[in-house]
Amino acid sequence: MAHDAPFAHSGMSPSGHPYRPDNDEPLTYWQCMEIAMRELLIEKGVTTPEEIARQIEAMDARSPANGAALVARVWTDPAFRERVLADASDAAREMGFDIGPLRLIAVENTDEVHNVIVCTLCSCYPRNLLGLPPDWYKSRAYRSRVVREPRAVLREFGVELPEHVTIRVHDSTAEMRYIVIPRRPEGTEGMSEGELAALVTRDSMIGTGLPRRPE
Amino acid sequence: MQDDDAKILPIPTRAEGRRWHDMGGEDAGPVELCEHDYALWEKRVDALMVICSSKGHFTVDGLRRALEDMGEEAFETMSYYERWVAAINQNLVEAGVYTLEELGRRMEEVRARGATYGEAAAPHEAAGDG
Structure with a gap:
């Protein structure tokens, strides 16, 4: 790109780099x-630009997608499901995910129970399996209300559950994070692990959504 | 915790010893289903937290203490990673990794490099080595 291109934010910077x-x-x-x-930490030798x-x-x-791969394996591999429910950290490591020292607990939805996760005190989230949390997860409204009126909150997400389904809300801590294993949708018999994943x-693993139905 | 919206529990009040961040069960408005893609500076703050805590300069509890002590007004007026950068900074100063004076001087230098994050964060590019 020519360096004499007109100065415009849609084009290249004066140094020839895209904005x-x-x-x-x-x-x-x-x-x-x-x-x-960041510059001070680098100069003091605490970290390096490469490490950041x-x-x-x-x-x-x-x-x-990481969490989805784990859920799809739970749906298709009964022995893996047992391991996930016994110790989700170890089971996730088994799939090659970097879980760190985190204690991860998987809570499985059934016909009778629907699980939802929250961190009422701050923003703890199974970030090693789901990435960084959405803004609403960290909001006052979600943190305050989902433990007290989860049905009303779920309705705001477009999720309406039958009256007989118990809703369990799990409050995370810095040392203990939850992930929801949603119910396998009907009509998915014979689908591959990849298709299921x-x-x-994401929201189905937080409990504020349900998995997609097959086309 | 188990829900049945018919059996709503009384809300403990702040007077019963809860601090502002302990907001589970309080009344609040509808959940705004907002999300945004994290900007580079926010990812850098997150990365610095992970790196500095993994090297023992402070702990997640130290971060939480600073965030909670910042108070409710900060929660309402600052963005998530704005609060984090303030809390990480407080912990690093307390741990003696750098001084507030060093930080202040460096912030002056950074500000002098340019008006946007891109310019201020990239001293070499601003110096015209592209």
């Missing part, structure tokens, strides 16, 4: 603090 829209807003006080803190980049890559690589949504 990144997220970085194009006026610098805020807290962003300024992040830059300063690797950590961000590892974080970006975590997505609900495609039906498992």
Whole structure:
């Protein structure tokens, strides 16, 4: 790209690099603090730019697809299901997921019980299997209300459960995180693990959604 | 916790010893189903938290203490990672990793590099080595 191209945010920067829209807003006080803190940590030898980049890559690589793969295996492999319900951290490690020292507990939905997860005190979330949490998970409204009137909250997500279904809300802590194993949808007999995983949504593993139904 | 919306429990009040962040069971408005893609600076804050805590400079409990001590007003007026950067900074200063003076000086330098995050975060690019 020519360096004499007109200065425009939609094109290239004067240094010949494409603009990144997220970085194009006026610098805020807290962003300024992040830059300063990061540079000091690098200069003091606490970390390196490469280590930070690797950590961000590892974080970006975590997505609900990880959790969905685990759920699909639970649906198709009874022995794996037993292991997940006994110790979800170990079972997830078995699939090659980096769980760290986290204690992960899988709670399985049945005909009678529907599980929902929350962190009322802060924002604990099974991030190693689902990636970073959505904003609403960290909101006052969700944290306050889902433990007291889960049916009403689920309705706001478009989920209406039969009256006879018990709703259990699990409050996470820094040391203990939950993941919901949703019910396998009907009409999925004979589907492969990969096809099943495609039906498992992020919200179905939080409990605020249900898996997709097969086409 | 088990729900049956017919059996709603009384809400403990703050006077009973709850702090502001202990908000489970309180009244609140509808859940706004908002989400956003995390910006680079937010991912960097998250990465610094993971790296610094994994190296023993502070703990998740230290982060939580700082976040909770920041109070309810910060919760209402600052974004999630804004609160995190403030809490991580507090822990690092307390741990003696750097001083507030060093941070203040560096923030001045960063601000002088440019008006946007991209310019301020990339001193070499701003110096024209593209």
